[in-house]
Amino acid sequence: MPARCLVGPVSTTHEVAGERRQLIHLAYRLLGSLSEAEDAAQEAYTRWYALPERQRHAVDNPAAWLTRVASRICLDQLRSARVRRERYAGPWLPEPLPAPDPADRVTLDDSISMAFLVVLESMTPAERVAVVLHDVFDYPFAEIAEIVGRTPAACRQLATSGRRRVSAARSIPVPAGRQAGVVREFRLAWEAADIGTLIGLLDPAVTVTADGGGRVSTLPRPLRGTAEVARYGAAIVGNTAGLTILERTVNGRPGLVTQRDGVIETVLAFDLAGDRIRSIWIVRNPEKLHAWIAHSHG
Numbered sequence: 001m002p003a004r005c006l007v008g009p010v011s012t013t014h015e016v017a018g019e020r021r022q023l024i025h026l027a028y029r030l031l032g033s034l035s036e037a038e039d040a041a042q043e044a045y046t047r048w049y050a051l052p053e054r055q056r057h058a059v060d061n062p063a064a065w066l067t068r069v070a071s072r073i074c075l076d077q078l079r080s081a082r083v084r085r086e087r088y089a090g091p092w093l094p095e096p097l098p099a100p101d102p103a104d105r106v107t108l109d110d111s112i113s114m115a116f117l118v119v120l121e122s123m124t125p126a127e128r129v130a131v132v133l134h135d136v137f138d139y140p141f142a143e144i145a146e147i148v149g150r151t152p153a154a155c156r157q158l159a160t161s162g163r164r165r166v167s168a169a170r171s172i173p174v175p176a177g178r179q180a181g182v183v184r185e186f187r188l189a190w191e192a193a194d195i196g197t198l199i200g201l202l203d204p205a206v207t208v209t210a211d212g213g214g215r216v217s218t219l220p221r222p223l224r225g226t227a228e229v230a231r232y233g234a235a236i237v238g239n240t241a242g243l244t245i246l247e248r249t250v251n252g253r254p255g256l257v258t259q260r261d262g263v264i265e266t267v268l269a270f271d272l273a274g275d276r277i278r279s280i281w282i283v284r285n286p287e288k289l290h291a292w293i294a295h296s297h298g
Contacts, residue, residue, distance in 0.1 A: 015062075015063075016048070016062045019067075020041055020045070023041035023066060023067065023070045024041050026133075026137060027040040027070055027073075028097075029111055029120070030071070030075075030078065030128060032093075032094030032095060032117050032120065033095045034097060034291055035290065040074050041070060043070075044066050044069045044070040045066070048065065048069070071133065074129070075126070075129050078125035079125050088213065089212070089213060090210070090211065090212055090213070090218065090219070090220050091209050091210065092211060093209060093210075093281050094114065094118065094121065095291070096114065096251055096255075096283050096288065096292070097112065098250070099249040099250075099252055109252065110252075111132070111136045113251050113253055113269075114250065114253070115170075117251070118279075120162075126158050127159070127162040129144065129147065130155050131159050135159065135163065141156050141159070171274075171278060174272045179254045179272055182201060182254075182275060182276075182277065183255065183270055184247060184254075185197070185201055186198070186270075186277060187245050187256055189201065190233050190234075190245060191237060193233075193238055195227075198234070199227060199230045202229055203272075205224070205273075206226055206229050206279070207279050208223040208279075208281075208282065209222045210281075210282040211281075211283050212285055213286075213287060215287070216265075216285070219232075242260050242261060243259075243260055244258065245257075245258050246258075250267055250268070253270065255268055255270060264292045264293055265284065267289065267292060
């Protein structure tokens with residue numbers, strides 16, 4: 001993602017409208033939901049066009065104005081989301097993205113990986129805003145301070161504490177080709193319900209987290225350990241007739257989707273430690289699969 005600064009005039013209606021993609025890029029990373037990101041961007045535009053024309057013309061930099069407003073909308077939503085997610089049925093995971101996105105609504109890079117988004121979920125709302133705005137979009141702390149209502153020094157501290165969380169969770173990068181190979185081996189062993197091979201592909205500390213949102217059956221809590229995870233995978237294949245497992249790009253990384261009767265039911269994202277799978281995130285909540293269904297029909 002190229003560095004952005006909030007300085008520099010945007011003078012025409014066309015250029016203002018062209019900021020929508022950037023706002024969605026930002027809001028998705030802040031909220032972990034494409035649908036909510038699109039809503040936040042739309043709300044920012046609604047507020048912009050609700051301004052009297054004289055006030056709009058008085059804004060030196062509409063792009064900066066839209067970014068500040070969208071960020072504050074996301075910050076408020078993150079604060080209320082903490083309460084909603086405490087009531088959520090089972091674990092809450094970010095909404096997975098297919099790739100390539102035909103509408104190019106969100107640029108895929110390391111800041112879109114499921115591993116990074118999951119770490120962001122562990123941060124306070126202010127930490128998340130500081131990390132995303134500064135470390136991903138290169139916004140100055142002075143401008144972040146205006147958004148979160150703290151001093152630039154406090155925002156720097158927020159970003160530092162958030163960065164520690166990212167560093168603690170980060171594994172050594174695995175080349176995309178190698179990760180794709182491991183995911184393919186996992187798919188083949190999963191299809192064959194080959195528990196021994198599955199165990200060999202899993203890191204001893206492997207964790208599986210599943211999000212069904214209370215709408216479909218899935219793991220009620222994270223599952224840990226190679227044998228437990230391998231048996232769980234084999235049981236799914238054995239108990240689900242007509243299941244098709246496909247290799248797909250999930251949030252810019254090699255992943256899998258499952259289909260039954262041509263309908264996508266599950267999206268799986270992976271994080272590797274060396275040549276072994278350290279984390280598997282399973283999204284089954286149908287509300288989080290709309291982009292995949294639309295993508296498969298595109």
